[in-house]
Amino acid sequence: MAQINCLAQHFVSNSTKFTAVFSSDLSRARITAEGVCHAQASPSDETPLRPILTRNLREKEHGSMEGSFWNASPPSPRPRDWVIPESKPSMRKRAEKFFDKHLLPLLMRDPHSRQNIAVVAHGIILQELWSYLIEIFTPPDTEVAPGICDTNMTTLHRKPVWSNTGYMTILITPNPTERNVLPTVIPNFAFVVLGIDDKRHLADLHRTRGGVGTAAHDVKQKKIDQFFQKATV
Known part of the structure; x- marks a missing residue:
């Protein structure tokens, strides 16, 4: 929750007033979206901003592999009731x-x-949304703003990654330039990436000894080496 609060207050301090917030209906994204909306509220607001929830922003469905480690292999042979993970298409x-x-x-x-407009979702589905966006906007009008550098994305056509509560900023504006474009491309718009995996809101958030985020250290909390027995000679 500490990271969500930092993110929400970051937007308020920057005078970023959202007109709409879309979110996955899964709890992790929904709670983040609700935190952002709650911080936007003011006494004069007649209608408080609330996230618009949609199943289309859910993370990849892993089927019977749900809850497994990322590098785990499916059993062989597979049970009859085995549910395959959601496909990329x-x-x-x-x-x-x-x-x-x-x-x-x-x-x-x-x-x-x-x-x-804010879109709050999960890493894999956000990458699919990103891939779609850079396909439907005219390539000559799609760019990264000067000074934006990210080791995980050297060109626009590589998929970015997001840290927890890290966010991307995209500016879409009308562009009167006439171009011959494919039918699948949205013409007359400029698409500029202003930030990638922005984490400035976490600059003052530090881990306390043995705690999580800025939570106080719990003396009853075990350290990781306490879960393993030392080898005896």
């Missing part, structure tokens, strides 16, 4: 549905109005 379809249903209408309704 399935996740891509969900990302497209989310954009077409929620983001595209906001973008096309009034392209010249200023809207701050």
Whole structure:
């Protein structure tokens, strides 16, 4: 919760007023989105900002491998009731549905109005959404702002990664430049990445001895080496 509070207050201190917050309906993303919305509230707000929850932003469904280590292999032979993990095309379809249903209408309704939109989700589905975005905007009008450097993404066509509560900032503005584009591309918009995995809000958040985040140290909490027996000679 400490990281969520830092993130929410970071946006408030930067005078970032969100007009809409979309979130996965799974608890981890939902709680983050609710924290951001709650911090945005002011006494004059007649209608408090609430996250719009959608299943299309859920993380990859791992089927019967849910809860397993990332490098675990499925059993052989597989049980009859074995559920295979969600496929990449399935996740891509969900990302497209989310954009077409929620983001595209906001973008096309009034392209010249200023809207701050937050999307709170999970790493793998965010990568699929990212891949879709850089495909549907005109490549010559898609760029990373000067000074933005990230070791995990040297070009726009590589998938970025996100730390816990790390966020990306994208600026989409009307671009009157006439171009011949493919039918699958949204014309007349500039797409600029202003930040990748931004964690400035965590700068003053430090771990206390044996604690988590800024939580106090619990003397009853075991250290990791206490779970292992020392070898005897």
